[in-house]
Amino acid sequence: MKKYLLIFVVLIFVVGLSAEDYDFRNVNWGMSKTEVKRREDAKLFQDKSTSLAYKTQLKNHDALLVYNFWNNKLAGSAYSIIDNYLNKNNYIEDYKELKRLLEKKYGNPSYEDIIWKNDLYKDDPSHYGMAISVGHLIYTSRWKTNSEKIVIILDGENYKVSLMIAYYSNQYAKKILKDDEKEAMEDL
Numbered sequence: 075m076k077k078y079l080l081i082f083v084v085l086i087f088v089v090g091l092s093a094e095d096y097d098f099r100n101v102n103w104g105m106s107k108t109e110v111k112r113r114e115d116a117k118l119f120q121d122k123s124t125s126l127a128y129k130t131q132l133k134n135h136d137a138l139l140v141y142n143f144w145n146n147k148l149a150g151s152a153y154s155i156i157d158n159y160l161n162k163n164n165y166i167e168d169y170k171e172l173k174r175l176l177e178k179k180y181g182n183p184s185y186e187d188i189i190w191k192n193d194l195y196k197d198d199p200s201h202y203g204m205a206i207s208v209g210h211l212i213y214t215s216r217w218k219t220n221s222e223k224i225v226i227i228l229d230g231e232n233y234k235v236s237l238m239i240a241y242y243s244n245q246y247a248k249k250i251l252k253d254d255e256k257e258a259m260e261d262l
Contacts (some may be wrong), residue, residue: 098151101141103243105148106132110141112183132239133175135168144253149246155237165235169213169228172239176217176226186215206230223247 097103100113107126111118116128116139128139134153143151155168177183189212190196195205205211207230213228225243230236 098241101148103148103221103246106146107143110148144246144250147246149250150242152238152240162235165203165206165228165237168237173215173226180217180224183187183215184218188213207233207235
């Protein structure tokens with residue numbers, strides 16, 4: 075009986091560690107491209123100097139998964155949903171579904187907003203999807219954890235809708251912003 079109890083405790087310990095040891099999927103911020111490629115089992119779609127892109131599924135949605143690197147260290151990642159709907163309001167339902175799952179995992183967002191840039195369709199919810207596709211309406215929510223910031227955003231432009239969930243390492247995001255600012259100042 076003690077033997078089975080010990081096995082059970084070990085299994086709980088190992089299973090518990092496997093999910094908690096990673097910052098995102100099965101990788102940690104700061105890993106090299108080689109390490110991420112070795113750990114990611116989705117289908118590699120594109121390999122660039124500062125990013126890796128994979129085709130995958132996220133909650134029954136076709137998605138691109140992108141890993142972004144700074145000085146060969148994993149600094150951020152994102153899912154971009156690539157489903158295509160004729161009824162653009164379906165994107166709002168997808169946003170709500172994914173936001174609910176993020177809330178279940180990370181709690182209430184630290185920030186959320188629905189932003190109207192142009193209120194042409196504001197009085198007609200049946201056209202909110204159209205409003206998003208032409209850039210009039212944006213849905214966004216953000217979370218903060220000890221190691222990362224998470225953002226889900228639904229926006230659009232030129233009749234195309236973008237639904238993305240981005241994860242940014244707290245440690246590396248600041249370094250990337252400094253490098254971007256330095257590069258921009260050199261261009262001035």
